[in-house]
Amino acid sequence: xxxxxxxxxxxxxxxxxxxxxxxxxxxxxxxxxxxxxxxxxxxxxxxxxxxxxxxxxxxxxxxxxxxxxxxxxxxxxxxxxxxxxxxxxxxxxxxxxxxxxxxxxxxxxxxxxxxxxxxxxxxxxxxxxxxxxxxxxxxxxxxxxxxxxxxxxxxxxxxxxxxxxxxxxxxxxxxxxxxxxxxxxxxxxxxxxxxxxxxxxxxxxxxxxxxxxxxxxxxxxxxxxxxxxxxxxxxxxx
Numbered sequence: 653x654x655x656x657x658x659x660x661x662x663x664x665x666x667x668x669x670x671x672x673x674x675x676x677x678x679x680x681x682x683x684x685x686x687x688x689x690x691x692x693x694x695x696x697x698x699x700x701x702x703x704x705x706x707x708x709x710x711x712x713x714x715x716x717x718x719x720x721x722x723x724x725x726x727x728x729x730x731x732x733x734x735x736x737x738x739x740x741x742x743x744x745x746x747x748x749x750x751x752x753x754x755x756x757x758x759x760x761x762x763x764x765x766x767x768x769x770x771x772x773x774x775x776x777x778x779x780x781x782x783x784x785x786x787x788x789x790x791x792x793x794x795x796x797x798x799x800x801x802x803x804x805x806x807x808x809x810x811x812x813x814x815x816x817x818x819x820x821x822x823x824x825x826x827x828x829x830x831x832x833x834x835x836x837x838x839x840x841x842x843x844x845x846x847x848x849x850x851x852x853x854x855x856x857x858x859x860x861x862x863x864x865x866x867x868x869x870x871x872x873x874x875x876x877x878x879x880x881x882x883x884x885x886x887x888x889x890x
Contacts, residue, residue, distance in 0.1 A: 656697040658711050665710055672707075672755040672886050673748050674700040675741070676714035679762035682726035683810040684856040686829040689728045690716065691814055696761030698821050699786070702872050703759075703879050710753060715740065718765050722847045726855055734767040741771050745782055755886040758784045763808075780886050790878040798870035802859045806838055809848070811858015813871060820868025830860040 660668075678693025688694070693716045704711045718737050723729040732740075745756045756775075758768050768784050775782040786794070792804060795813065802812045810833070818826050835858070837851040851857060 656694065656701060657713050660711075668708060668710065670708050670710040670753065672757060672883060673710040673712055673753050674703060674757050674759050675712045675744060676700045676759045677718060677737075677741070677761065677765060677768065678714050678716055679718045679720045679731075679764070680716055681720035681723040681729040681731075681762070682855045683814065684829070684833055684854055684860070686827040686833060686860070687810050687814065687818065688825055691810070691818065692761035694761075694822065694825075695814060695817050696759045698817065699761070699872065699875055700759045702876055706876055707879065707883055709757075709883075712744070718762055719767065720762065720764060722764060722843060723855070725847060725849045734765075737765060738767050738771055741768065741782075742775070745775060754781065756782045757882065757886070758782065760784050760786070780888065783882055783886060785879065785882055786875055790875060793878060794871045794874035797874040798867045800867055800871075801862050806836065806858060808837075808840075808857040809852075810856040811860050812862040812867070814858075815860040815863030816865065816868035817871055818868070819863055819865040820872065823865065830863060832861065834859045834861050 676696035678696045680689050682689065683691040693714050697714050700711050703709060717730050717732055719734050720729050720731045724731065741758065748756060760768055772782040772784050795804065800812055807813055815826065815830050833854060833856050835852050835854055835856040837857045840851050842850060848855065
């Protein structure tokens with residue numbers, strides 16, 4: 653999947669002269685028995701790649717390990733602290749600014765990275781500097797446009813939307829088993845304290861059996877359209 657990592661040269665980027673950079677932020681965590689540990693990183697990188705096909709942006713390589721502490725009980729999951737993620741992202745933003753790129757979009761592939769919202773808020777007090785994308789409203793719009801059958805709360809992890817995006821882009825990495833892996837746990841009041849194991853035995857919360865490549869393609873197409881309004885905000889003079 654070399655196509656998920658930029659092969660642009662410094663000369664290429666100088667000629668592009670992008671004012672906005674994209675930083676995919678994924679994770680390395682369990683996604684049931686049929687999706688890879690790198691699922692969130694792949695999805696964030698796919699979104700960034702698709703955006704770059706339409707908009708003049710500078711795509712950075714992804715952050716592949718982040719805050720996945722709620723998945724710690726499953727073998728293979730690796731996390732860093734929220735403090736470390738905050739520092740890494742702000743260091744990257746500062747480095748970009750030193751080279752003349754003053755706007756950064758964090759392409760978030762993992763919902764558990766709550767700290768990213770705080771990073772964006774802190775950095776943008778004096779004007780738009782950092783944004784997180786997709787926003788919840790962007791995901792909801794994409795679900796509607798793609799005709800997904802499960803809602804965002806029900807489809808929390810390794811469910812319909814993640815399976816669909818991977819089937820649309822890298823179907824060879826989706827292993828057999830998603831068809832029978834549905835797991836419902838709509839009531840999760842103590843998730844942050846107890847972790848995922850309190851609500852799922854398989855690591856799945858959602859309905860991956862509903863996933864298909866057509867839905868995944870439509871989700872991505874919707875996200876590409878939604879990005880335009882964010883880019884307009886970041887490129888606004890001021």
